[in-house]
Each structure stands twice: as C-alpha cells, then as structure tokens.
Amino acid sequence: MARWLIGTGWTRRLVAKSRSAPIDGRTLDEQLAAMLGLDDLDNHSDLRGLSPTAARVRVAEGIEVAQAPFAGDVEVEALTLAGAAGAIAARKYTPAGLAAASPGVLYIHGGGFVTCDLDTHDPLCRLIAVNAGARVVSIDYRLAPEHPFPAAADDAVAAFRDVAARAGALGIDRARIAVAGDSAGGHLTAIVALETRGDRIRPALQVPVYPALDATCSLPSHLALAERYFLTRPMCDWYYDAYLGEDPELRRTPRASPLLAPSFSGLPPALVYTSGFDPLRDEGMRYAERLREAGVPVRAHCFDQLLHGFLLMTALSRAALDATLRVATEIGEALHHGTGTRR
Numbered sequence: 001m002a003r004w005l006i007g008t009g010w011t012r013r014l015v016a017k018s019r020s021a022p023i024d025g026r027t028l029d030e031q032l033a034a035m036l037g038l039d040d041l042d043n044h045s046d047l048r049g050l051s052p053t054a055a056r057v058r059v060a061e062g063i064e065v066a067q068a069p070f071a072g073d074v075e076v077e078a079l080t081l082a083g084a085a086g087a088i089a090a091r092k093y094t095p096a097g098l099a100a101a102s103p104g105v106l107y108i109h110g111g112g113f114v115t116c117d118l119d120t121h122d123p124l125c126r127l128i129a130v131n132a133g134a135r136v137v138s139i140d141y142r143l144a145p146e147h148p149f150p151a152a153a154d155d156a157v158a159a160f161r162d163v164a165a166r167a168g169a170l171g172i173d174r175a176r177i178a179v180a181g182d183s184a185g186g187h188l189t190a191i192v193a194l195e196t197r198g199d200r201i202r203p204a205l206q207v208p209v210y211p212a213l214d215a216t217c218s219l220p221s222h223l224a225l226a227e228r229y230f231l232t233r234p235m236c237d238w239y240y241d242a243y244l245g246e247d248p249e250l251r252r253t254p255r256a257s258p259l260l261a262p263s264f265s266g267l268p269p270a271l272v273y274t275s276g277f278d279p280l281r282d283e284g285m286r287y288a289e290r291l292r293e294a295g296v297p298v299r300a301h302c303f304d305q306l307l308h309g310f311l312l313m314t315a316l317s318r319a320a321l322d323a324t325l326r327v328a329t330e331i332g333e334a335l336h337h338g339t340g341t342r343r
Contacts, residue, residue, distance in 0.1 A: 047235065105177070128328040164202075207331055210280055216257060229307060
C-alpha cells in the first residue's frame with residue numbers, strides 16, 4: 001500500500017505536500033516527501049521507548065518495504081571473520097564472471113550501532129557487487145546496547161585486518177580493498193581508515209555514505225534539520241546513548257567522533273556521499289574538507305534532494321535508486337581505474 005500511494009501521481013502529490021517546502025535552496029524528492037507524509041501518520045521511524053529487539057524488528061520491516069530487491073546474478077557465501085572478541089558472521093558476494101583476483105569491498109552496515117544486520121543490507125550488497133565489479137564482504141559486527149562502545153569499532157577494524165590477511169583465499173586483490181558503509185557504518189569506515197594507517201595492508205579507498213562522524217551533534221545541519229526529515233535529533237541522541245552512554249566527554253574523543261581526530265594525514269583516498277535533508281549532512285561535508293586539507297585525494301557529492309538512509313529507499317524513490325547506482329558505480333571506477341577520486 002505504501003509503495004502504491006507513493007508511486008501514484010495524485011496521491012503522491014497530496015501526501016507529499018506538507019514536506020515539499022524548500023529548505024536552504026533544496027527541495028526534497030517528491031517520492032521521499034510522500035514517504036515522510038505517510039510516516040507522519042504513525043511515527044514509525046521513532047524508535048524511542050522500544051526495546052532493542054523491538055526496534056530491530058521495526059527497522060527491518062520498514063527496510064523490507066522501502067528497499068528494492070536485487071535480481072542480479074550474484075553468488076552469496078556465508079563466512080566467519082575475526083572480530084575483536086571472537087568470530088563474527090559475514091557474507092561474501094561475488095558477481096558472475098568476475099576475475100579470480102578482483103577488487104574487494106568490506107561493507108559495514110548502518111543502523112545507529114543498534115539496528116540492522118546482514119539481511120537488511122543484503123540487496124544493497126548485491127547491487128554494489130554487480131555495479132562495482134567487486135567482491136563484497138558484509139560484516140555483522142556486535143550491536144549496542146548489549147555491546148556498547150567500542151565493540152563495533154573494534155570489530156570493524158579486526159574484520160578489515162582479517163579480510164586483508166585472507167584476501168587471496170577470498171579472491172580479492174589485497175591492493176584494491178575498499179572499506180565502505182552507511183550512517184553508523186560510515187562512522188566505522190572512518191575508524192578503519194584512521195586505525196589502519198600503519199598497517200602493511202590498508203584500505204585502497206574509503207567510502208563513507210551519509211556518515212555519523214560527530215557525536216557532539218554540533219554542526220549547523222543538526223539544528224536546521226533536527227526534526228521532520230526521517231532521522232531526527234532525538235533519534236540521534238537515542239542511538240548515541242545506546243552506543244556511547246551519556247558521558248559528554250567520551251563523545252569528544254576521536255573513536256566516538258572520528259571528525260575530531262587530530263590528524264587526517266596518510267588516510268586512503270575517499271568517496272564521501274551526503275544527502276541534503278539529513279542532520280548529518282555537514283559532518284560528511286566537513287570530513288571531506290578535512291581530508292582535502294590533509295592532502296588526501298577525495299571526491300565528495302551531496303545528493304541535494306535525498307534523505308538520510310536513501311541507499312535503503314530504492315523501492316520508494318527513483319532518485320534514491322539512481323543515487324545508489326551512482327555510488328556503486330563510482331566505487332568500481334575508483335577500484336578498477338582510479339577515476340573515482342581527485343584532489
């Protein structure tokens with residue numbers, strides 16, 4: 001029903017009307033504006049008051065509606081990788097016809113450190129594998145609040161190092177491994193980039209997509225877009241409280257807020273993607289600026305019409321699908337040809 005309402009012209013325009021006013025010269029994609037109009041009816045995106053288990057179920061149900069299935073020819077293999085406190089589950093996605101030693105992408109799912117898993121991001125990983133021409137390894141790191149800070153960060157770093165060490169056996173060229181992730185996964189992407197600078201094998205590319213990089217939530221977009229655009233400031237606080245607790249000093253440390261790291265020198269080239277109607281927008285934009293200031297090759301793009309979470313909204317919005325395909329294609333260009341980044 002939600003897909004029908006959003007996909008039908010007159011109902012979409014009617015439902016979207018309350019969310020169609022421009023902000024800072026940007027106008028939200030009409031299909032996503034309609035999605036928000038429907039969300040107003042039951043506030044489905046507000047998870048406060050739910051248990052972690054109930055929150056995960058609600059998010060997974062919403063993603064199932066919002067995300068388009070991917071029917072490409074991809075072989076999927078269950079793996080275990082070394083986490084920081086023991087083995088963690090993972091999946092490897094290999095598109096048909098790929099060479100024996102291909103580029104690889106370690107994909108780290110979003111979900112505020114609390115929700116999402118291998119299943120919620122399965123269609124996305126299939127899409128990336130095919131459109132990037134790369135083997136994708138998706139990881140199931142430990143979630144908060146059962147496993148608070150720094151469990152997710154520790155697992156992400158350990159998993160990257162395990163993939164790098166086993167690259168040959170995984171069919172991956174160890175010189176062409178990207179680390180990528182959305183939202184909280186973008187945060188963990190930056191953590192991996194920062195903490196593997198001295199490793200013998202480090203990421204060839206980092207791809208944070210609408211990343212959560214500043215737990216202090218102090219940049220202008222946090223105020224301008226604090227309400228009404230899917231990810232709200234109260235929900236940001238809910239996620240961070242679950243992962244970091246309520247100590248304000250912890251939130252100012254680089255492992256909690258990678259944007260506040262003292263130096264970005266020596267980090268891998270980056271593709272950084274943000275969305276115009278996202279309270280986290282300015283974090284990603286500032287991250288790209290700091291990378292450039294440190295001499296790191298970077299390409300940054302803001303999808304002005306889109307929301308936080310657009311990678312998982314491909315069934316509801318053609319603009320979200322086009323943006324997701326662009327992200328995947330540009331990852332492939334960067335890994336295969338080095339054309340995805342520039343100074």
